[in-house]
Amino acid sequence: MAPFVSTAVPEGRPKKIDRPPWHGSCLGQHETSPWFEESLRLAKESPRKIPIPPGHTAQSLEVALRDLAEILGQQWVKFNDVPLIDGDYHAVPLSHDSYHILDPDDLVPSAVCWPADTEDVVKTVKWANKWKVPIWPISVGRNLGYGGSAPRVRGSLVLDLGRRMDRILSVDTENAVCLIEPGVQYVTLYEHLQEIGVGNDLWVDVPDLPGGSVMGNALERGVGYTPYGDHWAHHIGLEVVTPTGEVIRTGMGSMEGSECWQLFPYGYGPHQDGIFSQSNYGIVTKMGMELLPNPGGVRVFMAAFPRREDLYQAIEIIRPLMIKKIIGNVPMFRLGLQDASLYKTRDDFELDERGIVKPDSLKKVIEELKTGEWVFYAVVYGPDEITQAKYEYVKKQLGQINGTKFYQREDVPPEHYLHNYAHYTTGIPTWRELDRMKWVPNASHMFFAPVSANSGQDAERQSNMCKKRMEEYGFNCLDTFFIGTRAMHHVISFMYNRKDAEERTRALACIRALIDDCAKLGIGEYRTHLALQDQVAKTYNWNDGAIMKFNEKIKDALDPNGILQPGRSGIWPKEYRGKGFELWGGERRSASTESEAEISFGSLA
Numbered sequence: 206m207a208p209f210v211s212t213a214v215p216e217g218r219p220k221k222i223d224r225p226p227w228h229g230s231c232l233g234q235h236e237t238s239p240w241f242e243e244s245l246r247l248a249k250e251s252p253r254k255i256p257i258p259p260g261h262t263a264q265s266l267e268v269a270l271r272d273l274a275e276i277l278g279q280q281w282v283k284f285n286d287v288p289l290i291d292g293d294y295h296a297v298p299l300s301h302d303s304y305h306i307l308d309p310d311d312l313v314p315s316a317v318c319w320p321a322d323t324e325d326v327v328k329t330v331k332w333a334n335k336w337k338v339p340i341w342p343i344s345v346g347r348n349l350g351y352g353g354s355a356p357r358v359r360g361s362l363v364l365d366l367g368r369r370m371d372r373i374l375s376v377d378t379e380n381a382v383c384l385i386e387p388g389v390q391y392v393t394l395y396e397h398l399q400e401i402g403v404g405n406d407l408w409v410d411v412p413d414l415p416g417g418s419v420m421g422n423a424l425e426r427g428v429g430y431t432p433y434g435d436h437w438a439h440h441i442g443l444e445v446v447t448p449t450g451e452v453i454r455t456g457m458g459s460m461e462g463s464e465c466w467q468l469f470p471y472g473y474g475p476h477q478d479g480i481f482s483q484s485n486y487g488i489v490t491k492m493g494m495e496l497l498p499n500p501g502g503v504r505v506f507m508a509a510f511p512r513r514e515d516l517y518q519a520i521e522i523i524r525p526l527m528i529k530k531i532i533g534n535v536p537m538f539r540l541g542l543q544d545a546s547l548y549k550t551r552d553d554f555e556l557d558e559r560g561i562v563k564p565d566s567l568k569k570v571i572e573e574l575k576t577g578e579w580v581f582y583a584v585v586y587g588p589d590e591i592t593q594a595k596y597e598y599v600k601k602q603l604g605q606i607n608g609t610k611f612y613q614r615e616d617v618p619p620e621h622y623l624h625n626y627a628h629y630t631t632g633i634p635t636w637r638e639l640d641r642m643k644w645v646p647n648a649s650h651m652f653f654a655p656v657s658a659n660s661g662q663d664a665e666r667q668s669n670m671c672k673k674r675m676e677e678y679g680f681n682c683l684d685t686f687f688i689g690t691r692a693m694h695h696v697i698s699f700m701y702n703r704k705d706a707e708e709r710t711r712a713l714a715c716i717r718a719l720i721d722d723c724a725k726l727g728i729g730e731y732r733t734h735l736a737l738q739d740q741v742a743k744t745y746n747w748n749d750g751a752i753m754k755f756n757e758k759i760k761d762a763l764d765p766n767g768i769l770q771p772g773r774s775g776i777w778p779k780e781y782r783g784k785g786f787e788l789w790g791g792e793r794r795s796a797s798t799e800s801e802a803e804i805s806f807g808s809l810a
């Protein structure tokens with residue numbers, strides 16, 4: 206086989222990425238897909254009653270939703286009375302959070318609607334203000350591990366923007382930027398670039414799984430693997446519908462006739478974009494996104510470290526390589542066990558009585574897979590001479606750690622993750638990460654994702670602390686550090702069997718304990734699941750929680766009726782504050798109320 210340098214993907218860039226025939230959001234229509242039969246997993250059977258949002262009765266909600274159906278068209282509004290089918294990554298349900306950590310019937314909408322364009326979004330927002338119904342926009346709804354498509358307030362209306370607003374509005378090939386709508390997925394943007402003949406020159410930064418929305422992920426401040434791996438940092442210009450129904454464009458887009466909306470991010474005066482990420486201050490309907498120009502060569506490699514203690518020294522060595530941009534991407538430092546979970550299930554290991562992998566058993570698997578206690582995946586970009594020199598330099602630095610082994614693609618077997626990594630780092634989508642979802646039966650995961658300094662000390666204390674706490678609760682700590690220039694996303698996959706209520710409760714209690722452990726040391730999460738957002742928001746407590754007071758002032762000013770995503774990121778509108786909507790842990794929540802139990806609306810059509 207030819208060496209893998211220069212293109213890193215001599216196998217070429219596929220025009221299309223294979224996926225199952227059913228790859229989209231679903232509201233109870235899974236049965237129509239023959240493929241789906243295999244993976245159909247019922248969380249709650251039909252018939253279900255429609256959940257009612259706060260301040261409504263069954264009757265008032267029904268009148269309101271029928272009004273919306275008049276506005277958007279009968280076929281674009283549906284009640285959520287379908288069975289709760291968990292589906293899987295490809296067939297993602299709109300009825301509930303398929304990776305539920307609470308009761309599956311807890312965080313559920315009353316209905317879903319499908320706006321066609323910005324105008325429809327404006328109409329829906331005005332409708333929500335008129336009827337005081339909470340609304341929850343999603344782009345694609347694959348926010349799995351953080352709440353999926355589910356709303357925070359039970360009975361909200363979900364706006365599934367992605368179904369009909371999925372256009373790639375422009376690709377400026379000279380300036381390497383595009384303008385997209387919410388439903389554009391990484392995989393569809395990639396395929397579009399291939400189709401218009403620029404796929405080799407302009408790359409999309411893809412995260413682990415490419416079925417997410419480019420916009421939704423950026424709004425969540427998600428991460429990928431190329432130099433553009435900080436997705437929010439590489440958006441450029443927004444169109445936003447405010448909670449009272451005005452349409453604004455940010456940056457240069459706020460000037461009539463400007464040609465620089467996707468070229469210069471700031472415009473004039475205050476820069477508003479930041480308040481629309483991880484917030485409930487607006488519905489984004491268009492977003493500019495930078496595309497990565499092909500850097501003219503790539504060298505992908507893996508370093509494997511033999512001891513758990515090597516984490517400290519390795520991160521100390523990597524920090525200057527990041528700050529000086531010798532390593533050009535967002536590299537990944539991953540626990541050997543987390544790496545092994547791509548190839549093995551938990552039951553392939555010998556476990557202790559708590560279900561924790563025994564160290565000797567892990568050692569055997571590490572030897573079999575020829576990895577290490579920690580593995581480091583990274584890439585250097587540029588022409589061969591440059592990547593060769595950079596690679597030698599990185600090897601020399603990391604080689605100071607005794608026993609470190611280095612691998613390039615030609616050194617590993619075809620099923621090795623390093624080949625997938627070469628795809629990620631050159632913007633080619635892959636589904637490989639789904640292999641991890643076999644770790645336990647009915648696997649779901651939540652991510653516990655604290656921010657770490659790029660320092661051996663911080664990484665080591667976080668990793669050891671999380672391992673100890675998780676093992677105490679009977680969970681294997683599967684950590685990965687996504688390394689930025691000066692800080693890391695320390696992302697721990699919290700794998701649990703969603704069918705096992707006891708295991709779910711234990712997982713939630715454990716993650717709550719971790720949030721508290723971390724907060725005591727001044728460690729905060731970059732993103733969290735819906736059920737944990739109040740707790741995490743509260744840990745950002747400098748100066749008596751000044752930041753939340755500021756957030757609430759903005760919320761009250763922009764959203765006087767409190768209709769847009771109440772509770773997102775722990776920000777509650779004034780009508781909701783202190784009325785028992787927050788989730789702090791230990792609540793006994795019953796999924797449905799008595800009034801809900803009585804109603805069933807029937808069809809809107």
Ligand SMILES: Cc1cc2nc3c(=O)[nH]c(=O)nc-3n(C[C@H](O)[C@H](O)[C@H](O)COP(=O)(O)OP(=O)(O)OC[C@H]3O[C@@H](n4cnc5c(N)ncnc54)[C@H](O)[C@@H]3O)c2cc1C
Pocket residue numbers: 341342343344345346347348349350353354366387412413414416417418419420421422424425426427428429487488489490638639641
């Ligand atoms: C195995 C696995 C691996 C994963 N790996 C990664 C990874 O590498 N990197 C990563 O970042 N994530 C990862 N995730 C998490 C998640 O799947 C992705 O982040 C995904 O892109 C988020 O879903 P989405 O893009 O469909 O966004 P959505 O679910 O549509 O939205 C995400 C959030 O943003 C809000 N929102 C969406 N659109 C709008 C809008 N237009 N206006 C206002 N608010 C909006 C929604 O209310 C929601 O809260 C992984 C998940 C799994 C299961």
